[in-house]
Amino acid sequence: MSNNDTINIAIIGAGNEGFYLVSALSECQTANVVAFCGRGGDPLNTALVSELNIPVFEKLEELPSIGDVDIIIDAGDNDAALPDGLEALGDVELLRGRGADILRALAKKSQGHHESMGSIFASAVELAAKKESKSIYRAIVEGAVELTGCATGSLLIFDERSEVCRLADAVGYAKDLEDYSSWEIEPGGITELLLDKDSPLYIADATQEPLFDNPVMNEGTMSVVATALREGETVIGLLFVGDFVNRAFSDSELRVFYAYAAQAAMALQKALLLEKNEELTTTDALTGLNNSRHFFELLDSEIRRAKRYGGYFSVLMMDMDNLALINDAMGHTKGDWAIQRVAEIINSCSRLTDYKARYGGDEFALVLPSTSCRQASVLANRIRRQVNDVFVSGNQDEMRLSISVGIAEFPCLGTDADSLVAAVNTALTVCKQRGRNLVCCYEDSGEPASMP
Incomplete structure (x- = not known):
């Protein structure tokens, strides 16, 4: 014995x-x-x-x-x-x-738990191997869905200062989620409750929960499990999984999900750092707008999207008419200030869904989704008039800023980036030839028309 x-x-x-x-x-x-x-x-x-x-x-x-x-x-x-x-x-x-x-x-039940913990370890290894923020976001969501056996999942990035949620990624939904890029949390809503909760939140039927405020999951999702992802005491994200049918989650399953969330939080920290570094390679340092390389990536993406869904959009190219004169007469510091003011006006006049870029030294470019050439000319003239109200002073001189704007519409004027940029540059050249400080739209006929 x-x-x-x-x-x-x-x-x-x-x-x-x-x-x-x-x-x-x-x-x-x-x-x-x-x-x-x-x-x-x-x-x-x-x-x-x-x-x-x-x-x-x-x-x-x-x-x-x-x-x-x-x-x-x-x-x-x-x-x-x-x-x-x-x-x-x-x-x-x-x-x-x-x-x-x-x-x-x-x-067997114990073995199931060990297998779940093994899955968490495998997910942690996979997340650690990712080198791009978007691939980490997708891996976090897919790992949560696979671990729980749920039909849907979504990852939100949370900014505590602005109390704004930004959708990082989602799987399992049929709808286009581009309309849910960001939103402010609802006071007293489920999201606000999650921020103060140290354990996963289970909702048996989200369709009957008036405080449920995740718009991504309003496609009929019923049972939901969610938890906050933290960096120390700071909430940096929210992880959701759900099913379209009523489903119970055991305490053991919730503990496993929470253990996975700890790994997901560390991966999210890494992804956010990578995202900042990626922004440095895609953003113009002087203006904060996209740089020209990233502009072409965004333009190609919008072309693919428009071809897939049968949409349309307009491309604008803007050129500062007198930047060289400002640099020569007042110095490059004043010239940089003028560039920044134009960028601020472009940002304030355009929508969040518009792509804005500093294309070159004194050139800016915009992509306006679901916007015709005529509609784009209204925005272009608003920007042009606001730029005209800006004066640059220095060395006892004063100059009024002005810009010329060329516009071309997809798919009327080409089905690829090169043909669109060629058309919009032609319209911009006509603006210069006609005296500058104008908006010209390249029409289907091939004749750029000045837009008052």
Whole structure:
């Protein structure tokens, strides 16, 4: 008989049930698995048990040779006869039938938990290998969906200063989520509740919850689990998973989700740092607008989107008419100030969904989704008039700013970026030829027309 601190256990049955029991009991401090006896069981399981330094026997008749045993658990075929001679093991308790069934069920549940934790570890390794912010966002959401077996998932980035949520990524939805790029949290809503909650929040039916304020998940999502992602005490994100049917989540499942959220929070910290670095490579340092390289990436993306959904958009190219004169007469510091003022006006006049870029030294470019050439000319003239109200002073001189604007519309004037940029540059050249400080729209006919 073993000492009072540990119980020596022999397990019969080399199938999955036996292996689950070994896995569970090997982590129990009061249990000591001293033998694993298979009846022609799975070679992989017996090999894994051997790795745990547990003696493996192929025949039950060899069991008495192991010495001191307190309990024999029959995890295999309960109808099989046990060999004679087991009395040589001494005062041994034998668990078969329903007793063994209960242990197997508990071991399976424990194994499921270990597999979930293994999935979390695998996800952490995968997240650590990602080198781009967008790929990390997608991996966080996909990992949460896979771990929980849910149909949908979404990751929100939260700015505590502005209390604004920004959609990082979402999976499982049929709708176009571009309309949900960012939004302010609702006072007293579920999101605000999550910010102060240290554990996952479970909602049985979000469609019946008036305080549920995640617009991404309003496509009929019912059961929802959500948690805040933190960097220290600061909330940096919110992770949601959900199903379109009513589904219960056990305490164990919620704990596993929360453990995954801890890994997701660390990955999100990394992604946000990468995003800042990526912005440095896509943003013009002087104005904060997109740079020309990123402008072409955005233009190509908008072309693909318009082709896919049958949409249209306009491209604007703006040129400061007198920047060279300002630089020569007043210095480049004044010239930089003038560039920044034009960028500020462009930002204030355009929409959040418009793409704005500093195209070159004194040139700016805009992409206006779902906007015709005529509609774009209204915005262009608003910008032009506001720029005309700006004066640059220096060296006892004063100059009024002015810009010329060329416009071309997709798909009327080409189906790729090169043809669009060529058309808009032609319209811009006509503005210059006609005296500057104008807006010209390149029409279908190929004739740039001045727009008052």
